[in-house]
Amino acid sequence: MSGVTIRDLGKAFPKEDGTATQALEGVDLEIGDTEFICLVGPSGCGKTTLLRIIAGLETATTGAVTVDGRAVTGPDPKRGMVFQEYSLFPWRRVIDNVAFGLEMKGVGKEERRRTADRYIEMVGLSQFRDAYPYELSGGMRQRVAIARALANDPDVLLMDEPFGALDAQTRNRMQKELLSLWDQTKKTIVFVTHSVDEAVYLASRIVVLSPRPGSIREIIEIPWPHPRDRTSAEFAEVRRRVLRMIDETENAQ
Amino acid sequence: MNRQTQKRLLGIAALVVAAALWQIVAEYVVGRSFILPSVTDVAGAFVNLLESGTLVADIVVSLEHFGIGLLAALLLGVPIGILMGWFRVADFLLDPIIEILRPIPPLAWIPFAIIWFGLTTQAAGFVIFVGAFFPILTATYAAFRSVPKVFVEAGKVLGCDTSLELIRHVALPAAVPAIASGIRIAMGVGWMCLVAAEMFGVSRSGLGYQLWHNYYLHQMPNVVVYMLILGFAGLIIDRIFRNYVDQRLLRWHAGEVA
Ligand SMILES: Nc1ncnc2c1ncn2[C@@H]1O[C@H](COP(=O)(O)OP(=O)(O)O)[C@@H](O)[C@H]1O
Numbered sequence A: 001m002s003g004v005t006i007r008d009l010g011k012a013f014p015k016e017d018g019t020a021t022q023a024l025e026g027v028d029l030e031i032g033d034t035e036f037i038c039l040v041g042p043s044g045c046g047k048t049t050l051l052r053i054i055a056g057l058e059t060a061t062t063g064a065v066t067v068d069g070r071a072v073t074g075p076d077p078k079r080g081m082v083f084q085e086y087s088l089f090p091w092r093r094v095i096d097n098v099a100f101g102l103e104m105k106g107v108g109k110e111e112r113r114r115t116a117d118r119y120i121e122m123v124g125l126s127q128f129r130d131a132y133p134y135e136l137s138g139g140m141r142q143r144v145a146i147a148r149a150l151a152n153d154p155d156v157l158l159m160d161e162p163f164g165a166l167d168a169q170t171r172n173r174m175q176k177e178l179l180s181l182w183d184q185t186k187k188t189i190v191f192v193t194h195s196v197d198e199a200v201y202l203a204s205r206i207v208v209l210s211p212r213p214g215s216i217r218e219i220i221e222i223p224w225p226h227p228r229d230r231t232s233a234e235f236a237e238v239r240r241r242v243l244r245m246i247d248e249t250e251n252a253q
Numbered sequence B: 001m002n003r004q005t006q007k008r009l010l011g012i013a014a015l016v017v018a019a020a021l022w023q024i025v026a027e028y029v030v031g032r033s034f035i036l037p038s039v040t041d042v043a044g045a046f047v048n049l050l051e052s053g054t055l056v057a058d059i060v061v062s063l064e065h066f067g068i069g070l071l072a073a074l075l076l077g078v079p080i081g082i083l084m085g086w087f088r089v090a091d092f093l094l095d096p097i098i099e100i101l102r103p104i105p106p107l108a109w110i111p112f113a114i115i116w117f118g119l120t121t122q123a124a125g126f127v128i129f130v131g132a133f134f135p136i137l138t139a140t141y142a143a144f145r146s147v148p149k150v151f152v153e154a155g156k157v158l159g160c161d162t163s164l165e166l167i168r169h170v171a172l173p174a175a176v177p178a179i180a181s182g183i184r185i186a187m188g189v190g191w192m193c194l195v196a197a198e199m200f201g202v203s204r205s206g207l208g209y210q211l212w213h214n215y216y217l218h219q220m221p222n223v224v225v226y227m228l229i230l231g232f233a234g235l236i237i238d239r240i241f242r243n244y245v246d247q248r249l250l251r252w253h254a255g256e257v258a
């Protein structure tokens, strides 16, 4: 029910000298309900821009994004976002960060705390419900950010390199947890990463973007079930294929 | 003995030595209370003023002036700072006016304070208002300009639809620490303006007025009493505010910067 349709999407950022940076051009993508899509590509190829347009934080120059047939015109709690930077409100405790969206919806205090508690438990941080963000590690902060986005019960969860700042071990654990959350909540997830390993581990489809102007180079289906074995031969094979593709798009400059 | 008590004791010892030196110099070197009142002169003057009841009354009057001025500065400075920090049009519109008014020293407003308000509490309050308004406005403006973009965007995707909601639930809480620093500065400036406003005759009572009045009467020990009280009151107000902000409002912020 929560498919995302991207049609002929283009985005140009005007520059000081009157020309423009063409960040995206002619992007067509159909994302199915409950799919887990990973966007990969070299730095500056427009991954963040594409995600922000889906979120409604940026407006497209050409083309359009529709979710469930409705055009995206601005930010909406139906499309949750987890940012690359730490975006928790430092003045709110964990519980009140997670309950923020419900508070904006006008949900009563009791009920929104109950709901928030459920999501905090889902990301395994019940012990920290009354902590302030500064008391949390980087991994915990991103878990709270995920819980905060999920508490709004969005149709689509957009994630921009959410684990980019974490160490390798924490990162692997977070990937497992995310898959379990995805399994429990059946959300459509669009996940940006520069780690091909992460993409092959998580995605049902990997979308490889090529830069200047950002456009879709290739879409790779990964039909394997989870959990996936990073050390298997087929995993290594797909990873190599995607890496080579990214290399080629970069060297084509 | 831990460091804290050591620090206390040394501080008190130095104070005692300074008071003793002051007493000796005043009594045996200068020898004229008019030029340098001694510690005992000042203590005696303090007791007299306290017993006569004027001291307490003057403290109350000064706090009233200060309170009026600061409250007005908050009620205007914070909202205007928010408007200018959040809405570009408000910034473009108001910035030139602010830039012209801001460099005018608050005390230069004293003549008009008297003409507009007469010798009333409001007149003194007005001068303090002018002194406190700009630091509060500037701090609020700067705080709003530097709210991290990611907080605002998080607010938007989590359901803040209007500017009002974003300001109330995201920008204002994020800006509170910087606004609080601005208020502290404003209180310092306001306190200085208070003394000057009262001294220049905007008022017929208050600590500043009495300080100047006693100078005319050549009651220099009284002048010293008022000087010390002004210093202490300023210090206490600052401490109370800082403790309140640090402990109640901004637990989260202490952790952020630590
Ligand atoms: N707000 C902006 N203003 C101007 N140029 C931008 C802006 N955001 C992104 N760009 C440009 O668009 C291109 C794509 O950026 P981005 O989407 O951040 O890439 P990625 O996330 O893949 O690294 C880059 O060339 C970048 O400089």
Ligand SMILES: [Mg+2]
Residues within 6 Å of the ligand: A047, A048, A049
């Ligand atoms: Mg990016």
